[in-house]
Amino acid sequence: MSDSTDALAAAYPDLIRCLGEADEYGATDVALGLLAAGVPAEAVLLELIAPAQAQVGQWWQRNEWSVAQEHAATHISERVVAAVSSYASPRPNRGRVVVACMDGEWHALPVRLVAEVLRLRGWNVTFLGASVPAAHLVSYLHRYDAHAVALGCALPMRLPQAHAMIEACRRADVPILVGGRGFGADGRWAARLGVAWAPDATSAAAALTGEALFDEASEVELPHLADDEYAGLVRRRGELIDSALADLTDHVPATREYSGPQLDRTVEDLGHIVDFLAAAVYVDDQTLFGEFVDWLGEVLTSRGVPREPVARTLAHLADELRDFPRARGFLGAGQAALTAPALTS
Ligand code: B12
Structure with missing residues (x-):
């Protein structure tokens, strides 16, 4: 050592x-x-x-x-x-790199670490911090002659917004590098979106000096989106949350005793379930929703919260989404994963 x-x-x-x-x-x-x-x-x-x-x-x-x-x-x-x-x-001796979080993404510290490492390597870094709206980022990029833009995403549920942002930067003709846990531990959802990805700050620095980032990138095809399931989930988000909450209130007596803040948190959690499901449908990958459900199971267990109401919510959503075969498949697998440990214990 x-x-x-x-x-x-x-x-x-x-x-x-x-x-x-x-x-x-x-x-x-x-x-x-x-x-x-x-x-x-x-x-x-x-x-x-x-x-x-x-x-x-x-x-x-x-x-x-x-x-x-x-x-x-x-x-x-x-x-x-x-x-x-x-x-x-160190004073910068290389070009400008704009570093920012995707729209809706508040995990600025991981991206800040990347920004600081690039600065240490001599890049002239502009760090825009958390949740930058796509249109504002693009007009910023137009104003400055950026060598590249580095975009961070920590939560996979933000991938559809990330994709919109990536496409907007592409149209601005600025090379893009992405990173963060939100693209998957092996970057598989960055590959799905056809964008260069780095697993950590050191690799990000290497990618910026390499050639690959500057290869001509073309818009990726996501043919599965033609089935309209993703758009439908976005459109019905509020209605799905409301009906899932009503289902819990009807069938899980404890929910009826919830205080205002507890209800707010439940609505937020239901929103996360719908958003992770929508993101999984967007990239057409069950593992995205599966990893979320595994994580949710651990969070619930460590707080002494039973898994059954969440499994019930997944079943309820599957029932509501009768015409959404991909989403139903993801929900079914998630429900099985949530209930499996309970069956064996
Ligand atoms: C601090 C923190 C927060 C803070 C962030 C404040 C800030 N200023 O950043 C706050 C309180 C805002 C927050 C909020 C939430 N958080 Co949080 N948060 C964290 C925590 C504990 C640390 C983040 C961090 O600094 N990580 C350290 C760095 C180094 O992370 P890293 O990913 O290893 O980064 C490296 C690479 O990924 C890569 N990289 C990262 N970004 C980029 C960008 C580019 C361009 C490139 C090339 C590379 C790259 O390089 C980095 C350095 O080598 C993480 C735990 C974790 N493991 O990260 C949870 C974590 C990410 N959060 C989590 C959650 C659930 C949330 C909330 C949803 C909680 C809630 N119910 O409200 C919200 C969502 C907010 C939002 N909409 O964005 C979960 C996500 C789980 C999941 N299923 O995806 C985590 C994993 C915690 C956990 N173990 O459960 N969080």
Whole structure:
């Protein structure tokens, strides 16, 4: 192991402790201490802060950390990223790269890490942050002579919006690179949308200096969209959420006792179910909805929430979507996955 690897491994528990205790000064000292000891800034960003944030996500998912603890930790990580960036701030000697989150996407920190790594590699980076509407991004790109645009998406349910944004950038004739968990761990949904993808910030930097990004890209065909299922799901989103909520109220007595905030959260969760389903139909891939259902099952179990009402909602939606064979297939598989562990236990 190199000295840097040893130093990062030794510092990781200290950073995690600082994030847990909301100690932003301690967290910044951990990172600046590494930089002073000669650990490269890029390694501090990608091998210390990024895995710590993934760990924070795991704790939230398993209900070991509250939303407030996650928010505090993320805020501190943002401060640490800013401290690392101002410590190591080379002047740009390469072209401009515009880095942004897809419309509706609030996970700015992963994209910020990419932006900072590109900056460290000499790119002149303009970071636009979270949720940038497509039309605004395109008019921005027109105004600046960007070498490329890098777009992040953390949630697969945002893929249809991501595609609209990718097509808009293509029409503006700017090379596009995408990344983030939303494109799948292996980038398979980026491949589906016919766009260059990088798994991490280091590969993103390599892609920007390579040739492939500048190959002529043509609009991808998604022939399955001709069946109108995706458009139908978008059109009926509100109605599907309302009828799923009514079904829960009729058949799951606990729902009737819900407070206003609990009802709001339920409506939000139902919205996520419909949006992930619509995204799966959009890219025509059951694994997108399947991964979501697996994740949802874990979230519910760790909060002591029974899976049956969610399985019931999937069955209800399948019933409502009688004329949507692809969506029904995805819902059926999801329902089976949700109920399978209950049958064996
Ligand atoms: C912090 C956080 C938030 C913050 C974000 C604040 C911010 N400023 O970023 C807030 C509170 C807003 C948030 C909200 C939500 N979140 Co959140 N969040 C996270 C968390 C804990 C950390 C994000 C992070 O910093 N990751 C660290 C970086 C390094 O991630 P990374 O993906 O490894 O990034 C690398 C590569 O993917 C790649 N990459 C990333 N982006 C890009 C972009 C480009 C162009 C390229 C080339 C490469 C690239 O390079 C990076 C560095 O090498 C993640 C957990 C996680 N594992 O990421 C959950 C997580 C992503 N969130 C999740 C969820 C569910 C949500 C909410 C839906 C929760 C809710 N009910 O409201 C909302 C959705 C908001 C929205 N509409 O966008 C889930 C998603 C699960 C799923 N099924 O998809 C996760 C995975 C948590 C979990 N384990 O369950 N979240």
